[in-house]
Amino acid sequence: MASISAEKLYKVFGRRPQRGVDALENGATRADLRKQGLTPAVIDASFDVTDGEIFVVMGLSGSGKSTLIRMVNGLLEPTSGSVSIDGDDVTRLGGEKLRAVRRDKVSMVFQHFALLPHRTVGENAAYALVISGVNRSEREQRASRALEMVGLGGWGGSMPGELSGGMRQRVGLARALASGTDIMLMDEAFSALDPLIRRDMQDQLIELQQELGKTILFITHDLNEAMRLGDRIAMMRDGRIEQIGTAEEILNDPVNNYVAEFVQDVDRTRVLTAxxxxxxxxxxxxxxxxxxxxxxxxxxxxxxxxxxxxxxxxxxxxxxxxxxxxxxxxxxxxxxxxxxxxxxxxxxxxxxxxxxxxxxxxxxxxxxxxxxxxxxxxxxxxxxxxxxxxxxxxxxxxxxxxxxxxxxxxxxxxx
Ligand SMILES: Nc1ncnc2c1ncn2[C@@H]1O[C@H](COP(=O)(O)OP(=O)(O)O)[C@@H](O)[C@H]1O
Ligand SMILES: [Mg+2]
CATH class of the missing domain: 3.10.580.10 (CBS-domain)
Known part of the structure; x- marks a missing residue:
């Protein structure tokens, strides 16, 4: 059982940000806050990601997606609101306890995966395990299994320089898989890839998900990617979640004009099923x-x-x-x-x-x-x-x- 729950999350950047939250709760707009030098990046976001679900947060650049996922990960402290992981409120955990939750339960895959250039692909995939103190032979075993899963079986001994961009991104995924956490947070993990390789990675993620049943919070600015991957999708705009639903619900029953216009050009034949x-x-x-x-x-x-x-x-x-x-x-x-x-x-x-x-x-x-x-x-x-x-x-x-x-x-x- 691995779940994420966010409740009334706010992140306002700037000095005395709580003032901004109070103002927003009293009906102030983003523009009002900007005049005071505050940036509301995430506003009143609540959602639950259930065990074994791919939950996609979809929004244009600047809509607050990365800020949101960084609060889930504990990298950023919310201005207000809370995030729980398996029932533990990570926003109230400090120091060692927070590090333990992040190490044992959550792994993260970023858009640009930075490989250690002088370590082998296998060592890179095993890197999270070095930090959590897993012994060498188990590290090697888990890394090589993870590489296998992402289609890089046999590449463990190679150096990063020998890999293409798509393959490097796979190593990032392998690192998250090798760490064995039940929750994976993916921030635009496929956005830098060529369309064909990207589709490949999406298919692979769906397959892995079916096999491993991870709980995945996946962030993208690409609506087609969101619709392909998401069991449910949160549509985000200017810091707020406008709608949460399945692809079908969002296509057929958008809550407002913004969402309706956003999805109107989607190829329904690739989203809707029999x-x-x-x-x-x-x-x-x-x-x-x-x-x-x-x-x-x-x-x-x-x-x-x-x-x-x-x-x-x-x-x-x-x-x-x-x-x-x-x-x-x-x-x-x-x-x-x-x-x-x-x-x-x-x-x-x-x-x-x-x-x-x-x-x-x-x-x-x-x-x-x-x-x-x-x-x-x-x-x-x-x-x-x-x-x-x-x-x-x-x-x-x-x-x-x-x-x-x-x-x-x-x-x-x-x-
Ligand atoms: N550390 C920061 N300080 C100030 N403003 C920030 C910071 N991080 C993000 N922002 C602002 O918050 C808003 C949301 O950014 P971000 O979460 O990165 O959006 P997205 O990932 O959807 O592109 C943007 O207006 C961005 O400029
Ligand atoms: Mg981002």
């Missing part, structure tokens, strides 16, 4: 059920196609209206389109990856990780999902109609 836009099937047929039941369900629910589900909710196939009608008329076997000829998609697939399938199949069937049917996506819904959103759908606050997440109701069993 689960985000799927609908519960209007009706499903049990695998044991025959054409009479299928016919009745189709009439009742005004649908021309029904998924056929086995008892364990996996997909047996689809039945189509003409086959059902034929079977009823001739009292014959009903043709079922077998599951391997149906367009099925995993629920976490991004919309961009559904189009190829949707051109062949008018109805996509959405499966969970155990291949159980959790919803369907008619082709028209997929197309509509590209065009709905706050910028066109009635302004900020309008909830998209395409985000049905209702339970799958088996209606076939009752017939």
């Amino acid at each position: 689960a985000n836009i799927m609908e519960p099937p209007v009706a499903v047929l049990g695998a044991e059920q025959g054409p009479q039941t299928a016919h009745k369900l189709m009439r009742e629910h005004q649908t021309s196609v029904l998924p056929v589900l086995r008892r364990d909710r996996t997909l047996a196939g689809l039945v189509h209206e003409h086959d059902v009608a034929g079977a009823v008329r001739d009292s014959s076997e009903m043709r079922v389109q077998p599951a391997d000829q149906v367009g099925t998609v995993p629920q976490d697939a991004h919309l961009v990856d559904l189009f190829a399938s949707a051109t062949e199949h008018p109805l996509l069937v959405v499966l969970d990780e155990r291949d159980r049917v959790v919803g369907v996506i008619p082709r028209v819904t997929l197309l509509a999902a590209l065009h709905t959103g706050p910028s066109e759908g009635g302004g900020p606050g309008a909830t998209s109609e395409t985000t049905t997440t209702g339970d799958l109701q088996p209606t076939g069993g009752a017939a």
Whole structure:
């Protein structure tokens, strides 16, 4: 269990900063404070990062992200408010205790990772462990495992000068991993990398996260990066957190015009997933059920196609209206389109990856990780999902109609 909790955090730079906090609480603006020579970098920020979550703080340059993460890390003392790590209020801890929390629980990865030039890559990766007094053989072992995890297996004996920029940044990540802390704080850790390498690192971080279950506070000024990585995202502007939510919540339900305008150009097809836009099937047929039941369900629910589900909710196939009608008329076997000829998609697939399938199949069937049917996506819904959103759908606050997440109701069993 590793968690971070920030409550009503303020950081005001300048002389007698508490005056600034008081003024802000009484409605003063940033401009008012500047006139007094004060810079409010973080204003009334509250959030919780839960165990095993990637929580992204996203904001333009100067919005207060680094100041925020440095207060979490204990590098900066808040002017007001508190930060707890696993329930310990780090803003009240001093000296040795604070150092112990930072050493044992938190590691940090920066944008420009400074490697010690005369030490090997392995020694660099193990560096945090030298400081915490881990013996040499364990250091080497943990560093080489960490290097392996970030794709630098075999590079431990090389010198930093032999590495590219992307590889050096990986060493920074390896150092954080080798330290074995449950919490990783990452301040623009990928921002200096070329787009392709950056994407690679993002994928790797997601993979590592799934494997290791770290609690990650990740800072970026790049919205696409935020949407790709964040289980939840805090949108920050001028020192304040404007909104906290999943990528989908922020896209479909921005709290104000600032957030709405910020996200309007996001490529929705790379953010939204099948689960985000799927609908519960209007009706499903049990695998044991025959054409009479299928016919009745189709009439009742005004649908021309029904998924056929086995008892364990996996997909047996689809039945189509003409086959059902034929079977009823001739009292014959009903043709079922077998599951391997149906367009099925995993629920976490991004919309961009559904189009190829949707051109062949008018109805996509959405499966969970155990291949159980959790919803369907008619082709028209997929197309509509590209065009709905706050910028066109009635302004900020309008909830998209395409985000049905209702339970799958088996209606076939009752017939
Ligand atoms: N040590 C400092 N002294 C005075 N002002 C600072 C200091 N650190 C940051 N600031 C100011 O606080 C604001 C937020 O900065 P920062 O947290 O670095 O933003 P970000 O990381 O989002 O770019 C900026 O206006 C910056 O100039
Ligand atoms: Mg910064």
